[in-house]
Amino acid sequence: MTQQKQHSLLNRANEAKDLLSKHIKEDHVIRIVSHNDADGLSAAGVIAKAITEEGGQFHTTIVPRLKSDVIAELAKEKYKLFIFSDMGSACLKPISYLKADVIIADHHQPDSDETHDENPNNNRNNRDNRDNRDFSHIHVNPHLFGIDGSTEISGAGTSYLTIRELGEGKKHLAPLALVGAFGDMQGQNGFIGINELIVEDGKESGSLEIHEDLKTVSKAQEPLYKSLAYTFTPALPGLTGDLEGSTGFLEKMGLSYGIKFTDLEDEEKDVLKDELIKINPAIFGDVYSVPKENPVLRDLEEYAYILDACGKNKKTGLGLSIALGERGEALDAAINLQRKYRDQLIKGMEWIKRERSNQLDYIQYIYSEDKVLKSVMGTISAVGIATELLPKNKPILGLSRMHNDIKVSGRTIREMVDKGVDLGKALHDSSLSFGGQGGGHDIAAGAMIPYKEMDNFLNLVNDMIEHQLNS
Numbered sequence: 001m002t003q004q005k006q007h008s009l010l011n012r013a014n015e016a017k018d019l020l021s022k023h024i025k026e027d028h029v030i031r032i033v034s035h036n037d038a039d040g041l042s043a044a045g046v047i048a049k050a051i052t053e054e055g056g057q058f059h060t061t062i063v064p065r066l067k068s069d070v071i072a073e074l075a076k077e078k079y080k081l082f083i084f085s086d087m088g089s090a091c092l093k094p095i096s097y098l099k100a101d102v103i104i105a106d107h108h109q110p111d112s113d114e115t116h117d118e119n120p121n122n123n124r125n126n127r128d129n130r131d132n133r134d135f136s137h138i139h140v141n142p143h144l145f146g147i148d149g150s151t152e153i154s155g156a157g158t159s160y161l162t163i164r165e166l167g168e169g170k171k172h173l174a175p176l177a178l179v180g181a182f183g184d185m186q187g188q189n190g191f192i193g194i195n196e197l198i199v200e201d202g203k204e205s206g207s208l209e210i211h212e213d214l215k216t217v218s219k220a221q222e223p224l225y226k227s228l229a230y231t232f233t234p235a236l237p238g239l240t241g242d243l244e245g246s247t248g249f250l251e252k253m254g255l256s257y258g259i260k261f262t263d264l265e266d267e268e269k270d271v272l273k274d275e276l277i278k279i280n281p282a283i284f285g286d287v288y289s290v291p292k293e294n295p296v297l298r299d300l301e302e303y304a305y306i307l308d309a310c311g312k313n314k315k316t317g318l319g320l321s322i323a324l325g326e327r328g329e330a331l332d333a334a335i336n337l338q339r340k341y342r343d344q345l346i347k348g349m350e351w352i353k354r355e356r357s358n359q360l361d362y363i364q365y366i367y368s369e370d371k372v373l374k375s376v377m378g379t380i381s382a383v384g385i386a387t388e389l390l391p392k393n394k395p396i397l398g399l400s401r402m403h404n405d406i407k408v409s410g411r412t413i414r415e416m417v418d419k420g421v422d423l424g425k426a427l428h429d430s431s432l433s434f435g436g437q438g439g440g441h442d443i444a445a446g447a448m449i450p451y452k453e454m455d456n457f458l459n460l461v462n463d464m465i466e467h468q469l470n471s
């Protein structure tokens with residue numbers, strides 16, 4: 001059954017590949033529109049690299065959200081093929097009016113009322129919209145085939161499947177697809193589902209290696225205490241986001257906190273490993289790397305965090321150029337952004353440690369108007385739970401004031417999803433009730449709501465989560 005679902009998804013992806021191939025052969029510049037996070041940047045990188053390798057050209061735009069005004073602007077452009085990656089499935093209707101061929105390579109939940117008619121040849125939209133019958137609109141999305149897009153494949157993975165068999169084959173791009181998966185937190189506890197197939201492709205192409213190691217970050221770049229404090233996944237309670245806590249922990253072991261992990265003696269490494277495993281066993285496990293890559297990007301998970309830092313600092317052009325293979329100065333600039341972003345995360349975690357969260361019966365929330373805190377709200381919400389600074393048994397909403405609106409980042413843990421929580425649905429339905437919009441995955445979702453409705457919104461989400469847990 002699983003095999004069959006994967007087979008159907010691969011078939012759909014191959015239809016998209018044929019369409020892309022046709023446009024490359026006709027020398028059309030391919031219009032790529034992708035998301036501004038690590039997954040979206042990797043997705044655009046995977047597609048753009050594949051096009052380049054086939055001698056084609058592309059033009060990419062990275063956006064934080066695919067809103068109808070973005071699509072309206074695209075509609076004025078004269079491109080013959082648009083590719084939406086890591087986005088698009090929530091905007092099937094406006095996209096259906098584009099008078100061009102379209103590939104959507106996304107892993108988010110599609111518009112609920114359009115899932116059944118996703119085949120462009122018998123699509124309700126196309127019937128309303130007869131002028132569009134000459135165009136192919138191909139929707140590649142795991143959810144259409146009963147595959148869970150929040151755990152089993154990323155936007156970069158879906159994009160990878162659409163170019164996997166382009167030309168002589170593109171399995172050497174599998175690691176970049178996995179960078180996207182790490183960016184969407186899919187590989188941290190091992191890959192499952194169709195991501196496993198992408199891992200196999202990476203191994204087969206000879207570019208990807210997997211070995212067991214400590215999963216602390218920046219082992220060769222940062223002093224030990226920072227390396228521990230900057231390790232957000234897996235979270236290390238007492239150390240993650242806590243420079244003082246990390247320093248104290250290392251001093252207690254008799255290790256000098258200022259040296260790099262790579263400069264420790266082998267015995268010291270073993271002692272540290274044993275102590276860290278006591279805090280969180282997940283800190284030792286499979287590390288996915290591309291040995292011939294630049295040391296800073298060699299570990300795919302760290303690669304994802306660097307792209308993430310670019311996206312979070314609105315330097316998507318920089319992130320994209322790295323995903324496309326630029327190194328040197330571009331990489332230096334990205335590392336600086338990452339330092340800045342890590343400082344912001346530390347500030348955010350100190351705030352959580354000090355203030356904790358506000359409690360409703362079934363959810364908790366944090367609220368800020370501070371510019372720095374707002375920029376790290378989603379991450380510190382999730383890591384606040386993972387480090388046990390905040391209760392695990394309630395989904396958390398991170399609320400940021402944006403003029404007259406509130407930006408909502410919702411996060412929960414797998415155990416709560418298993419008990420019935422679907423944050424994507426709760427945020428979608430509750431934000432709609434107050435004239436906002438939202439959605440996302442069961443475990444992580446977002447919304448935008450009017451500021452004046454904040455309390456009503458929180459109460460409604462609370463009721464919806466209660467209902468999800470009790471039905």
Ligand SMILES: [Mn+2]
Pocket residue numbers: 039040086107154155156184
């Ligand atoms: Mn994604």
